[in-house]
Amino acid sequence: MNTKNRDKILEVNDLHYTYGNGMTALKGVDINIYCGEKIAIIGSNGSGKSTFFLNINGVYIPDRGTIYYRNTPINKTTLKSLRKHIGIVFQDADHQIIASTVRAEVGFGPMNLKLPLDEVVRRVDASLDYLNLTDFKDRPPHYLSGGEKKRVSIAGILAMHPEIIIFDEPTASLDPVNAQMLEQVLENLNNEGKTLILSTHDIDFVYRWAERVVVFNEGEIIADGSPLEIFHDEKVLKAANLKKPSLLDVYETLVKALILPDSGVYPRTPEALRKLITNI
Numbered sequence: 001m002n003t004k005n006r007d008k009i010l011e012v013n014d015l016h017y018t019y020g021n022g023m024t025a026l027k028g029v030d031i032n033i034y035c036g037e038k039i040a041i042i043g044s045n046g047s048g049k050s051t052f053f054l055n056i057n058g059v060y061i062p063d064r065g066t067i068y069y070r071n072t073p074i075n076k077t078t079l080k081s082l083r084k085h086i087g088i089v090f091q092d093a094d095h096q097i098i099a100s101t102v103r104a105e106v107g108f109g110p111m112n113l114k115l116p117l118d119e120v121v122r123r124v125d126a127s128l129d130y131l132n133l134t135d136f137k138d139r140p141p142h143y144l145s146g147g148e149k150k151r152v153s154i155a156g157i158l159a160m161h162p163e164i165i166i167f168d169e170p171t172a173s174l175d176p177v178n179a180q181m182l183e184q185v186l187e188n189l190n191n192e193g194k195t196l197i198l199s200t201h202d203i204d205f206v207y208r209w210a211e212r213v214v215v216f217n218e219g220e221i222i223a224d225g226s227p228l229e230i231f232h233d234e235k236v237l238k239a240a241n242l243k244k245p246s247l248l249d250v251y252e253t254l255v256k257a258l259i260l261p262d263s264g265v266y267p268r269t270p271e272a273l274r275k276l277i278t279n280i
Contacts, residue, residue: 006034008071009163009195010056010086015065017051025051026062027219033164033197038190040206040227041199043216044241049199052216053166058082084113087157091169093149094142102128102144102152103137109160120159127155131185147178154185165189167198171205183209207231207245208268215240228266247273 010033017026025048033039041049054060056067058079067074067082074082087109090096099105106127110120128134131151136144141152150170157165170186171179186209190196200206206213206227213230215223223229223236230236231244251267254260260276267273 006036008032009035009069011066011068011071012056013066013068015052015055015067016063017055017060018063025219026055029065029219029221031214031221031224033195035163035195036190036193037195037197037212038186038210039195039197039212039214040210041197041214041216042201042203042206042230042240042242047216047240048219049216050168051219053088053168053197053199057086057088057166059088084160085162086164086166087160087162088166088168089150089153089157089170091172093146093153096153096156097141097149100140101138102133102141102155105141105152106133106155106159109156113160123159123161127159130158131155145178146173147175147181150174150178150182151185158189162194164195164197167196169200170198171200171202203231203243204245204247207248215242227268251276 010031012029012031012033015026015029016024018024027048029048029052041052043049051060055062058074069078069082069085072078072081097105099108103124107120107124110123115123125134128137131154133148133151133155136148136152141149144152167186170182174182183205186196186198210227213223213225213227214221215230215236217240222239223233227245228248231242231248237243247267247270251260251273254277255262260280265276267276
């Protein structure tokens with residue numbers, strides 16, 4: 001995990017959250033997030049990932065602890081600013097979409113920011129174009145496919161111009177084509193300087209995409225490091241009910257069988273592994 005020369009954008013200290021039914025979801029979470037990072041939050045169901053997201057986005061108010069956005073503590077006075085700068089794309093797009101047309105849905109956030117109408121129109125048009133949704137702008141979003149709805153949800157967040165974008169299970173229920181499209185969108189956003197934080201159960205995706213992996217277990221962070229550091233830690237994998245990524249497992253099997261040299265260079269994509277094999 002390399003955060004050198006990066007500005008700290010979000011600081012979370014001793015975050016606690018308990019639901020109304022008495023279930024404690026977060027137990028003293030501490031984490032610093034830096035500009036431009038690609039962070040994957042992983043862990044079993046019920047480990048606290050989604051609750052953590054809803055706290056740092058301001059949807060939930062923590063029982064105890066502090067959240068700083070660019071060194072400014074988040075409270076009732078500054079909460080609106082937090083929500084403007086940190087956007088969240090929920091797992092189920094139907095839970096996020098409320099408007100009768102795609103154009104109105106994407107414009108909902110900017111309108112709530114009380115922006116001038118011409119600025120709202122400019123942002124909406126730019127976001128629709130970015131996600132290849134211009135031809136869908138007058139269509140009812142609820143009749144779109146799952147992948148198209150996901151793109152509408154992302155476009156609505158992009159129109160807010162957030163610095164941090166949170167994705168809760170972004171590839172869930174997407175077919176391979178739409179999942180690949182979404183992965184390219186994530187890459188483009190990060191190349192433009194966006195800080196991306198996502199949760200997923202797709203370990204293979206985490207291994208090839210993330211530069212930092214944070215493991216939640218029973219409301220606590222039990223590990224935080226690079227993909228290789230996390231997926232080589234058998235104790236962490238066992239505690240969080242995780243498995244090694246398939247590509248890492250195959251590569252290490254080939255090295256152990258002396259088919260590939262132990263160069264210490266770990267391929268993170270199938271293309272990189274094929275290149276190693278063809279260069280033997």
